Amino acid sequence: MAELFRRTGPLIAWMALLTTLLWVAFMIVLPQVMMVDFSFRPSLPPSKIGGPEDVYTLKNYATLWANTIHRGIFFKTIWSSMLVTVLALAVCYPIAYHLAQVARGQAAALLIVALIVPFWVNEILRTFAWFLILSRNGIFNSALVGLGLIDRPIQFIDGNIGVMIGMVYAYILFMVFPLYNAMESLDRHQIEAARDLGASTWRIHWRVVIPHAKPGIAVGCIMTFMLSAGTIAVPRLLGGPRSRWFTEVIYSWFFDGGDWNQGAAYAFALLILCIVFILVMMRLFRVSLQDIAK
Amino acid sequence: MGQSVELDNVTMRFGDFVAVRNVSLKIGAGEFFSFLGPSGCGKTTILRLISGFMEPTEGAVRIGSKDMRGIGPNRRPTALIFQNLALFPLMKVWENIAFGLEARGVGKAQRRRRAEELLDLIALPGYADKAVSELSGGQRQRVAIARALAVEPAVLLLDEPLSALDLKLRQHMRSELRAIQRKTGVTFIYITHDQGEALTMSDRIGVMSQGEVLQIGQPADIYDAPQNAFVATFVGESNLFPGTISRIEGKEALIETAVGPMRGRNLHALPVGTPAIALVRPERMRVLDAGEAADNMLESAPQRFDFEGAFINVLLDGAGERETILHLTNDGRTQARLQAATLLRVGFDTDATMILPQGQTAHG
Amino acid sequence: MTSSSLLRSFIYLYLVLFFAYLFLPLVFMMAAAFNDSRFPTMLPWQGFTLRWFQELFADQLMGRAVWNSILIGLGVVALSVPIGLAGALVLYNLQSRARTLIYGIMVSPILTPGVIIGISTLIFWRQYFGVGGGLMLAVVAQTTFIAAFAMLLILARLQRFDRTLEEAALDLGASHTWTFWRITVPFLRPALLAAALMAFLQSFENYNTTLFVIGTETTMTLNIASRVRLGLTPAVNAIAVILIALTILGAIIYELMRRAEVRRRALAAEAAA
Numbered sequence: 001m002a003e004l005f006r007r008t009g010p011l012i013a014w015m016a017l018l019t020t021l022l023w024v025a026f027m028i029v030l031p032q033v034m035m036v037d038f039s040f041r042p043s044l045p046p047s048k049i050g051g052p053e054d055v056y057t058l059k060n061y062a063t064l065w066a067n068t069i070h071r072g073i074f075f076k077t078i079w080s081s082m083l084v085t086v087l088a089l090a091v092c093y094p095i096a097y098h099l100a101q102v103a104r105g106q107a108a109a110l111l112i113v114a115l116i117v118p119f120w121v122n123e124i125l126r127t128f129a130w131f132l133i134l135s136r137n138g139i140f141n142s143a144l145v146g147l148g149l150i151d152r153p154i155q156f157i158d159g160n161i162g163v164m165i166g167m168v169y170a171y172i173l174f175m176v177f178p179l180y181n182a183m184e185s186l187d188r189h190q191i192e193a194a195r196d197l198g199a200s201t202w203r204i205h206w207r208v209v210i211p212h213a214k215p216g217i218a219v220g221c222i223m224t225f226m227l228s229a230g231t232i233a234v235p236r237l238l239g240g241p242r243s244r245w246f247t248e249v250i251y252s253w254f255f256d257g258g259d260w261n262q263g264a265a266y267a268f269a270l271l272i273l274c275i276v277f278i279l280v281m282m283r284l285f286r287v288s289l290q291d292i293a294k
Numbered sequence: 295m296g297q298s299v300e301l302d303n304v305t306m307r308f309g310d311f312v313a314v315r316n317v318s319l320k321i322g323a324g325e326f327f328s329f330l331g332p333s334g335c336g337k338t339t340i341l342r343l344i345s346g347f348m349e350p351t352e353g354a355v356r357i358g359s360k361d362m363r364g365i366g367p368n369r370r371p372t373a374l375i376f377q378n379l380a381l382f383p384l385m386k387v388w389e390n391i392a393f394g395l396e397a398r399g400v401g402k403a404q405r406r407r408r409a410e411e412l413l414d415l416i417a418l419p420g421y422a423d424k425a426v427s428e429l430s431g432g433q434r435q436r437v438a439i440a441r442a443l444a445v446e447p448a449v450l451l452l453d454e455p456l457s458a459l460d461l462k463l464r465q466h467m468r469s470e471l472r473a474i475q476r477k478t479g480v481t482f483i484y485i486t487h488d489q490g491e492a493l494t495m496s497d498r499i500g501v502m503s504q505g506e507v508l509q510i511g512q513p514a515d516i517y518d519a520p521q522n523a524f525v526a527t528f529v530g531e532s533n534l535f536p537g538t539i540s541r542i543e544g545k546e547a548l549i550e551t552a553v554g555p556m557r558g559r560n561l562h563a564l565p566v567g568t569p570a571i572a573l574v575r576p577e578r579m580r581v582l583d584a585g586e587a588a589d590n591m592l593e594s595a596p597q598r599f600d601f602e603g604a605f606i607n608v609l610l611d612g613a614g615e616r617e618t619i620l621h622l623t624n625d626g627r628t629q630a631r632l633q634a635a636t637l638l639r640v641g642f643d644t645d646a647t648m649i650l651p652q653g654q655t656a657h658g
Numbered sequence: 659m660t661s662s663s664l665l666r667s668f669i670y671l672y673l674v675l676f677f678a679y680l681f682l683p684l685v686f687m688m689a690a691a692f693n694d695s696r697f698p699t700m701l702p703w704q705g706f707t708l709r710w711f712q713e714l715f716a717d718q719l720m721g722r723a724v725w726n727s728i729l730i731g732l733g734v735v736a737l738s739v740p741i742g743l744a745g746a747l748v749l750y751n752l753q754s755r756a757r758t759l760i761y762g763i764m765v766s767p768i769l770t771p772g773v774i775i776g777i778s779t780l781i782f783w784r785q786y787f788g789v790g791g792g793l794m795l796a797v798v799a800q801t802t803f804i805a806a807f808a809m810l811l812i813l814a815r816l817q818r819f820d821r822t823l824e825e826a827a828l829d830l831g832a833s834h835t836w837t838f839w840r841i842t843v844p845f846l847r848p849a850l851l852a853a854a855l856m857a858f859l860q861s862f863e864n865y866n867t868t869l870f871v872i873g874t875e876t877t878m879t880l881n882i883a884s885r886v887r888l889g890l891t892p893a894v895n896a897i898a899v900i901l902i903a904l905t906i907l908g909a910i911i912y913e914l915m916r917r918a919e920v921r922r923r924a925l926a927a928e929a930a931a
Contacts, residue, residue, distance in 0.1 A: 004751035007824065009834020012747070019744035020764075027802040028767055031778035038781050095676050098669060111673075113909070118680050120905045122863040124879050125898045128886050129683035132690060132895075137697055139686055169683070201665070222769070230771020233865040237886050247773050247866075254870065260781060267777045274771055289762050345829055368828045380826035384844050394830035396840075427923075445830055 032271075039265035060265030070249055070266075077246040078273060080160060081228035084167045088175040088224050089217065091168065096179035096216075097209065101188060112180075119173045127237045130166045134238070159243055166238040171227045175220040182216025183209065218285035226274050246270060296324035296481035297358035297371060297448035299344060304353035306339050306505075313339040314350070315505040321483060321498075323358075323448075326475050328484040328492040330529070331502030332656070337485040340502075341451050344483065346370045357449060368397075373442035374451040378458075379434055381426045387437055388413070388422035394445035412440040415474070432463045439474065449481045456491065468494055489529050493517065501525045503654070517575075519561055520650065526573050528656035533579070533618045535572040536652060539564055547649050556590040558647030569652045576607070577621040578646035581631075581638055588641025594618065596638050601629065608632065610640065688902060691895035698892040710892040717893065723881035726793060727862050730877060733797035734804055734861040735854045741801065742808025742853055743846070749809070750816045765810070767803035775802050776870030791873025799871045800861050807860065808853035815849035 005013040040056045048054065064070055099111055118126065133139050134156035141153035156162045186209065194204045210217070235245035250270065253263030282288070299321040306314040314336045321327045329337040342348045343355055346367035355362045362370060373394070382390050389396075391412050392405035400408075406422070413419050416436035421429070429437065435455060442450055452471075456464045472495050475482045486492055492499050493513040500510045501524075509521040520526035523534070537551035539560075547560035549572050556572045564570055582588060594610040597617065606628055610618040620640065622628055632638070689700040694707035714720060745764055752760065767775060779799035783789040819842070827837040843850075865879050872880060878897075885894050 001752070001754075003753060004748060007751055007821075008747065008838060011835050012838050016744040016747040019741055020748045023741045023745065023802075023805055024763060026782075027779070027798065027805075028763060031775075031782035031802075034782040034785060035774075035778040038785075091676070094669065094672055098673065102669075113913075114677060114680070117906065117909060118684060120859070120909070121684065121902055122879060122882075124863070124865055124882050124886075125687070125901065126683070128882065128894060128898070129687040131886060132687055132698055133683055135699075137699060139700060142699075142702075169679070172680075226769060226771060230773055231866055232773050232869060233883065237883060247771075250773060250777070251869070254777070254780075264777065264781060267774050270771060271774050274769070278769060289758070289765065347825060347829075366828070367825070368831050368833060372829070374826070374829045376822050376826055378820070378822055380820065380822040382823060382826070382841060393827065393832070393840075397827070397830060397832035397836055441830070 035264045036268055038261050039268045041261055043259045043261040060262050061269070063262060064266060064269060073244055073249055074246050074269065076160075077229055080164055081225050084164055084171070084228045085221050085224045087164070087168050088172055089221060092172060092175040092179055092220070096176050096183055100180050100183035101186065101191065115173060115176060123170055124233055124237070126170050127166050127234050130162075130169055131237055134162050134165070159240075162238045163235050163243055163245065166234045167228050167231070170231075170234055171224045174223040174227060178216040178219035178223065179213060180216070182213040186212045214285050215287045215291045218281050218287045219291065222278050222281050225277055229274060230270065295448065295479050298323045299449055299481060299483065300356040300359070301340070301343075302354040302356065304340075304343060304350045304355065306336075306343060306348065307351045312505050314343070317353075317507050319500060319507060319510055321481060324479045324481055326472065326482045326484065326495055326497045328486060328496040328499045329502055330486060330489060330492040330499050332487055332528070335502040336505040337502050338453060341374070341453055341483065341485050344449070345372050345374045345451050371448040372451055373445055373447035373449075375438050375442050375453060375455045377453045377455065379438040379455065381434055381438060381441070383426050385426070386422065387424050387426065387429070390426065390437060391441045391444050393441060398445075408444060409440075412444055415443070416440045431459055432467065435459065435467060436470075439471075443474075443478065443480070447480060449483060452482065452484045454486050457488075471495060493529070501528060503528070520573075520648070523571060523573070523650055523653045523655045526648070526650060531576050531619060533574045533576060534655070535574075537570065537572065539566050539568045539570050539649070542566055546644060549649055553592045556647055557644045558590075558649040559644065560649050562649075562651060564649065564651060570649050571652055573648045573650055574642050574646055576619040579620045579640050579642045581608075581620070581622065582641045586641070589644040590647055591639060591641045593637060593639050595636065596632065599629065599632060606632070608638070610638065684902065687895055688899045690892055691899045693892065695892070698890060698895050710896040713891065714893040714896045719876070720878070720881055720893075720897075723876045723878045726875055727878040730793055730796050730800065731858040731861040733793075734800045735857045737797065737801040738805040738808045738857040739850060739853050741805040742812050743850065745805065745809040746812040746816050749813055765806055767806045770803070772803070772864070772866030773870060775799055776867040780871050791871050792875055793872075795871040795873070796868050796877070799867050800864055803867070804857045804860050808857055811853045811856065812846060812849045815846055819845055
């Protein structure tokens with residue numbers, strides 16, 4: 001702190017400190033604390049708040065556990081988000097490797113621009129694009145019917161498949177860029193040396209490329225998992241009543257059920273899930289927070 | 295006009311590390327003073343103490359006999375020329391020069407006029423609207439000087455500003471700096487590890503080592519009458535012969551060394567029996583002709599000759615603590631004469647032999 | 659055919675498939691905007707029309723939604739850039755052991771699901787300040803995490819700052835505040851502009867957080883989503899065409915500016931040599 005004052009003088013230092021403090025306190029820490037506090041209290045009419053019934057309770061969490069539908073959706077969300085993450089990794093790995101290590105000069109630059117442009121398109125619109133493809137009278141069904149492969153259009157929307165296809169598409173770039181950044185710093189000579197020593201393509205990737213790209217893989221997986229588990233946009237657009245996502249359950253506690261305390265408990269469960277996932281990945285891949293937030 | 299700078303028992307600590315230890319000295323108004331020392335000796339810390347980026351742990355810094363404690367760098371009558379120059383890359387040359395005036399609220403027309411005057415002073419007229427990135431190393435150097443002079447400082451502090459330049463330019467800039475100093479009358483405090491810079495430009499030099507100022511004096515005093523072995527070996531080249539003092543004769547003394555007794559100036563009035571060293575500058579030694587005598591003499595086989603043009607360096611075997619070096623003036627026949635000899639008789643006078651207490655040398 | 663050339667053919671095939679996967683959905687979506695069909699689809703092609711654009715421009719609700727998005731976006735820029743700058747300055751000058759913890763707290767909104775930021779903001783402001791969902795709360799909720807992105811952008815540039823420039827300015831008699839405005843801020847300008855642009859775009863496209871805090875209002879992104887869920891018309895595709903066209907235009911302008919900058923630097927370097 002002393003350094004801040006000495007370097008920037010008291011006026012700027014106080015302004016910077018105060019602004020940062022307000023942000024951290026009123027936007028980051030207190031709302032989270034408040035949400036957690038809320039999740040341990042019963043939902044009461046305003047007249048009873050602060051009264052004898054306003055005590056800490058685990059009731060809201062018990063509900064999550066007892067409600068088999070909600071519990072099922074919670075685990076399905078974890079499982080599906082992991083699947084989305086693995087799929088995105090599998091799809092992106094060859095592309096990132098090609099961009100970082102094989103493509104050169106103008107071609108590489110062009111490919112990167114081609115990757116960035118869809119990145120700037122609204123997430124909702126990217127999801128909507130797949131809606132158009134997967135819907136009952138969408139292109140996919142038209143093509144399949146036109147080719148005589150099926151008689152009647154298949155209902156892709158309102159199934160988990162549609163949601164997951166949409167998610168892989170929507171978050172693919174959060175996987176490609178961390179991978180690319182990590183692989184780009186790998187010296188091409190290392191790969192040549194490995195090949196020269198007689199290593200097969202698989203072996204080169206397993207022993208040279210993947211270990212080097214580990215931080216990128218970790219970051220890509222964390223971002224993709226977190227976005228998938230935490231999104232409400234994709235399931236609301238591409239899903240139906242039979243493919244509800246956990247975030248949709250949370251939403252209905254707030255705006256259909258009107259039980260904010262219950263919703264807060266569900267939200268905190270989701271947050272804990274994401275934190276656990278991040279910690280596990282950080283441990284597994286031995287990366288620090290500084291590597292992730294870049 | 296310049297002002298005096300006084301350090302009064304200044305000590306600077308960083309945790310357990312003492313960067314500057316009990317330094318007291320007074321630099322006169324309008325003087326060109328250099329702090330000379332190896333890297334890490336504390337000279338940069340002294341500069342930052344004077345400019346106000348640091349406050350001393352103990353002691354006082356006075357400029358123009360005014361105590362500077364609590365006065366920030368922006369309110370001291372000093373200007374600092376940084377080692378990397380720190381020119382503002384997003385400003386034009388003239389905006390750089392006039393920055394200090396801008397900070398003082400001087401109007402734009404007047405700032406521009408002053409910048410152009412200074413560009414004339416540093417011999418870069420017509421460069422006002424150039425970008426800093428368009429300048430060469432030497433030009434940037436001069437712009438940095440102009441920028442510092444624009445605020446009419448009483449004291450100009452220079453942090454090894456020539457170290458990034460090539461040899462030719464460095465030598466040219468030495469005389470230019472000296473000329474600017476004379477013209478402006480500003481007190482210059484210059485820090486460097488390059489003894490050549492310090493010796494040629496300074497009125498006085500303070501030689502530093504490990505946070506202490508070992509000796510303050512005019513360049514000739516520092517060179518010809520060093521206070522101790524460190525100063526002697528750090529400033530200029532020297533041959534050292536360790537031994538013990540065996541006799542005192544007025545201001546002279548006799549020292550017994552491994553290569554025989556030597557008579558020299560007893561600068562510190564060391565008593566008989568004291569371990570000491572005899573120090574002789576390479577250019578004060580000469581090769582004796584047959585039958586010729588000198589106050590002090592030694593005999594040795596030449597190991598190597600290095601031809602340097604104006605000089606020929608002769609390296610002798612194992613005579614002193616390290617190998618002994620002679621700088622002989624090249625008169626056209628020197629080399630031929632040396633190469634004929636297998637054993638050289640070397641002589642030097644009492645006057646050229648300094649007797650100093652044993653202690654740390656700059657060679658470590 | 660050798661095994662390596664077989665492998666190479668596979669890779670090129672994969673590249674083609676990947677970029678087709680990336681772009682074809684967007685192309686189909688845009689093409690459908692011009693199809694004279696009641697449904698937003700490219701096939702079967704019923705003829706070229708611009709009526710979906712006309713319908714879009716006549717839509718009052720969409721107009722209001724776009725206006726709200728712009729207002730929220732401007733609000734988010736106005737809050738996130740100063741907060742990001744302040745946070746970057748604090749982190750940059752922080753050397754204590756607590757730095758890792760403080761850094762962790764400050765970047766945590768980036769790693770928190772958007773819905774949770776929306777929920778916690780909603781609960782906190784209603785409970786303590788009685789503020790319900792609406793444009794104001796949308797700005798606050800979005801700023802929570804967009805400021806963290808802005809901070810990282812500014813911090814990255816700040817870390818390349820040559821601190822002796824600040825010292826030089828102080829030494830020449832400038833005050834700390836003046837030095838900040840005249841030396842530090844101009845150096846940070848590209849990062850500040852990038853942060854402002856990023857903040858606006860992020861705000862404009864945000865759905866997950868905004869959904870919880872918008873109350874009875876709507877934004878463009880929310881409006882698109884509810885159109886997709888409810889009565890679907892190709893007017894949504896018309897918006898997509900406009901937004902993607904703006905994106906591409908922005909990308910081209912950015913690239914041209916970048917090239918001009920590269921050229922300018924090369925010239926300056928040549929002049930100095």
